[in-house]
Amino acid sequence: MRGSAGRIGFLFPGDGLNDDEFWSYLPDGVAWLTMRYPGTLPDQPLNHATFAASADLGPMVAAARVLAEAHPDVIVTGDHAGSFILGLGHDQTQADAIATASGARAGSTPSTAIVAALKSLGLNRVAITSPYDAEVTAAGRDFLQGHGIAVVNEARRSLADETGIAGQKAEFWENAAQAADHQDAQAIVLMGGGLRTGGSVARQEARLGKPVIAATAALVWHACELLGTNPSRPHLGRLFGAPPAHAPLSRHLSSGTKAMSVTSDPPIFAWGRGTRLHDTKGRSYLDFACGSGTSVLGHAHPAILRALAEQAATGVLHLGPHFHAPVQIALMERLASVLPPALSVFHPATNGTEATEVALKAAIHATGRQRFVGFEGSYHGRTLGALSVSAAKGRNAGLAGPPQATRHLPWPEHDADLDALATLLESALAPGDVAAIIVEPIQATAGMRVPPAGFLSLLRKAADRHGVVLILDEVFTGYGKSGHLFAFEATGIVPDLLILAKAAGGGLPGAMVAGTEGLLQNWPAGMQSSTFQMHPLTAAASLATLTTLIDEDLPARALGIEANLRAALAPLGLLDGIGAMLGLPILDVDGRPDQPRTRAIRARALAEGLITWECGTEGHVIGLVPPLTVTKAEIAEAAEILTQAVRQAR
Numbered sequence: 001m002r003g004s005a006g007r008i009g010f011l012f013p014g015d016g017l018n019d020d021e022f023w024s025y026l027p028d029g030v031a032w033l034t035m036r037y038p039g040t041l042p043d044q045p046l047n048h049a050t051f052a053a054s055a056d057l058g059p060m061v062a063a064a065r066v067l068a069e070a071h072p073d074v075i076v077t078g079d080h081a082g083s084f085i086l087g088l089g090h091d092q093t094q095a096d097a098i099a100t101a102s103g104a105r106a107g108s109t110p111s112t113a114i115v116a117a118l119k120s121l122g123l124n125r126v127a128i129t130s131p132y133d134a135e136v137t138a139a140g141r142d143f144l145q146g147h148g149i150a151v152v153n154e155a156r157r158s159l160a161d162e163t164g165i166a167g168q169k170a171e172f173w174e175n176a177a178q179a180a181d182h183q184d185a186q187a188i189v190l191m192g193g194g195l196r197t198g199g200s201v202a203r204q205e206a207r208l209g210k211p212v213i214a215a216t217a218a219l220v221w222h223a224c225e226l227l228g229t230n231p232s233r234p235h236l237g238r239l240f241g242a243p244p245a246h247a248p249l250s251r252h253l254s255s256g257t258k259a260m261s262v263t264s265d266p267p268i269f270a271w272g273r274g275t276r277l278h279d280t281k282g283r284s285y286l287d288f289a290c291g292s293g294t295s296v297l298g299h300a301h302p303a304i305l306r307a308l309a310e311q312a313a314t315g316v317l318h319l320g321p322h323f324h325a326p327v328q329i330a331l332m333e334r335l336a337s338v339l340p341p342a343l344s345v346f347h348p349a350t351n352g353t354e355a356t357e358v359a360l361k362a363a364i365h366a367t368g369r370q371r372f373v374g375f376e377g378s379y380h381g382r383t384l385g386a387l388s389v390s391a392a393k394g395r396n397a398g399l400a401g402p403p404q405a406t407r408h409l410p411w412p413e414h415d416a417d418l419d420a421l422a423t424l425l426e427s428a429l430a431p432g433d434v435a436a437i438i439v440e441p442i443q444a445t446a447g448m449r450v451p452p453a454g455f456l457s458l459l460r461k462a463a464d465r466h467g468v469v470l471i472l473d474e475v476f477t478g479y480g481k482s483g484h485l486f487a488f489e490a491t492g493i494v495p496d497l498l499i500l501a502k503a504a505g506g507g508l509p510g511a512m513v514a515g516t517e518g519l520l521q522n523w524p525a526g527m528q529s530s531t532f533q534m535h536p537l538t539a540a541a542s543l544a545t546l547t548t549l550i551d552e553d554l555p556a557r558a559l560g561i562e563a564n565l566r567a568a569l570a571p572l573g574l575l576d577g578i579g580a581m582l583g584l585p586i587l588d589v590d591g592r593p594d595q596p597r598t599r600a601i602r603a604r605a606l607a608e609g610l611i612t613w614e615c616g617t618e619g620h621v622i623g624l625v626p627p628l629t630v631t632k633a634e635i636a637e638a639a640e641i642l643t644q645a646v647r648q649a650r
Contacts (some may be wrong), residue, residue, distance in 0.1 A: 043218040
C-alpha cells in the first residue's frame with residue numbers, strides 16, 4: 001500500500017512476478033492494494049488455451065469481493081493476454097465485473113488501458129512487441145485493430161512462460177521495440193502484463209522518436225485517470241507527461257461558442273458506438289443528448305458509415321451550389337416520397353439556423369411583408385434573422401436585431417388556452433403586414449413543451465384566412481423522435497414551409513427546407529445559396545438515415561422508448577415531452593424552476609456516465625433524448641443513474 005489519497009485495487013494472477021514494475025509508475029499519495037487470484041502457473045505455456053482459461057471471470061470476481069473490504073475507488077486486473085484473448089468487449093466485461101464485485105466506481109484491464117492511452121495521445125497506428133506466440137499475438141493485434149488502431153509491424157519473442165517474461169532485463173524490451181519499429185508507426189506498444197521496463201521507457205522514446213506504451217505503464221496511468229488523480233510524473237515517458245486532453249481546447253476555443261454548463265472539465269470523446277460514447281480516459285457514457293438531438297441512429301451506425309464510405313470512394317466530396325451529385329438528387333426524391341405532395345420542392349442549407357433564414361426570406365419574397373408571428377419560448381437559431389423570430393435569445397438578448405419585427409404570442413399549455421390565443425392571433429394578423437407564422441410543433445429548447453391537439457390546426461386556418469405563410473420548424477422534432485417521421489403528421493395539417501436539420505444531416509452539418517412550388521420555385525435564382533449546402537457527403541448520410549428510419553420503422557420505437565422511460569422514472573415525477581424527446585423539470589419546494597439543482601443533478605449524472613441535455617425556459621429541465629436504437633437495458637441503466645443523481649444532488 002502506498003499513500004491514502006485514493007485507493008486502486010490490483011488483481012494479479014498468482015504467477016505475477018513484477019509487482020515492482022507497477023509500483024515504479026505509481027504517483028505519490030495513491031494506495032495500491034494487491035490481491036492475488038489463481039491464474040497461470042509459472043511453468044505453464046503461454047498459449048491460447050492457457051490465457052483463455054485465465055480469462056475466466058470466476059477467480060478474479062472472487063478476489064474482487066475479498067478486496068471490497070478495503071473499499072477501492074478503482075480496481076484493475078494485471079493479466080494482459082487474459083483481457084484480450086476472448087476478443088472485443090471481454091476486457092470491458094472483466095472491468096465491469098470486478099468493479100461491481102469490489103464496489104469500486106470503475107475498473108480497467110491492460111487491454112482497455114492501452115486503447116485509452118493511445119487515444120488520449122491521438123495515436124492510431126502502432127507497432128507492437130509481444131512476448132507471446134503467433135496465435136496469442138494475433139489475438140492482441142486483432143483487439144487493437146478492432147478499436148481502430150492499425151498495427152503496422154510486430155516483433156514477436158515467443159517466450160516460454162511468465163518466468164521468462166519477468167526475467168528479461170530492460171535491454172531485452174528496448175531491443176524488441178527497436179525491432180518492431182516501423183516508419184508508419186506513431187508509437188510502440190509493449191505487450192505483456194509481466195514485463196519489466198526498468199525505467200527505460202523515456203530512454204526508448206528518445207531513441208525511437210515516438211511514444212512507447214508498456215502494458216504495465218498504461219494500466220497504472222489509466223487507473224489514475226479513472227481515480228481522478230493526475231498521473232503525470234517526470235522521466236516516465238510521454239504518457240505520463242501528457243497534459244490533460246482538454247488543455248489545448250481551453251487555450252484555443254473561443255469563449256463565445258457552447259460550453260458545458262455542468263463542469264469545467266468535460267470529457268473529451270475519442271470514439272462511440274450505438275448509445276455509448278467513450279472518452280480519452282477510457283470511460284463509457286450513455287448518450288441521452290445525442291448531439292442536441294442529432295444522432296437518431298446512435299453513433300457509428302453501419303448504414304451511415306457505409307453510405308459515407310461509398311460516396312467518398314466516388315471522389316465527389318463537394319461540388320458547391322452550382323452542381324449536384326446523384327446522391328443529392330436521390331435524397332430529394334426520397335424526401336418527396338414521404339412528405340405530402342404539396343411539399344415537393346427543396347432548398348438545401350448547411351444547418352438549421354441557415355435553413356430558418358431560407359424560410360424567412362422565402363416568406364418575405366412571396367408576400368412582400370416584413371413582420372412575423374412567433375411564440376414565447378421559441379428557439380430558431382443564432383444568426384440575427386433567426387434570433388429575431390426566436391423568443392429564447394439567451395445570451396444574445398442584447399444584440400441589435402434586423403429591421404423586421406416579430407410578435408411573440410403565449411405558448412398554449414392547455415386546451416382552454418386556445419380561445420384566448422385565437423383572439424391574439426387575429427389581432428396580430430389583422431393589419432396585413434405579417435409574412436409568416438413560425439412555430440415548432442413541440443418546443444424542445446423550452447423544455448419539451450407539447451401544445452394542445454388543436455394548436456397547429458388553429459394556426460393553419462388563421463394563416464389561410466390572412467394569406468400568411470405557415471413555417472414549421474422541425475429541426476429538432478423531425479426524423480422520428482416524436483413517434484412520427486415528422487411531428488406535424490400527428491396533427492392533420494400541412495405547413496407551407498418545413499425546416500429540417502439536426503438528424504437530417506445524419507451526423508454531418510446539413511439541412512433542408514421543404515416547401516410548395518409557389519414559394520420555392522418563384523424567387524430569383526441565386527437569391528439564397530450556400531457553399532456547403534447539403535453537400536454530397538451529408539446527402540449520403542442523410543439518405544442513409546432517412547432510409548433506415550423508414551425501413552426499420554424506427555419512429556414507432558420512439559413511443560416504446562417513452563413508455564419505458566416514463567415507467568422507470570415515475571418516482572421522480574411527471575416527464576414532459578413525447579416519444580424519444582422527454583424532459584424532467586426540476587422545481588424547488590415552492591414549485592419554481594430550480595436551475596442550480598438541475599445542473600447539480602446533471603453534473604452528478606455525467607460523473608456516473610450519463611449525458612443529458614439542458615433545456616427549459618429557465619434551464620431547469622433535464623432533457624432525455626436517446627437514439628431511436630437505444631435498448632431497454634440502456635434505458636434502465638440511464639434511469640438508475642439519473643434516479644441516484646436526483647436523490648444525491650443538493
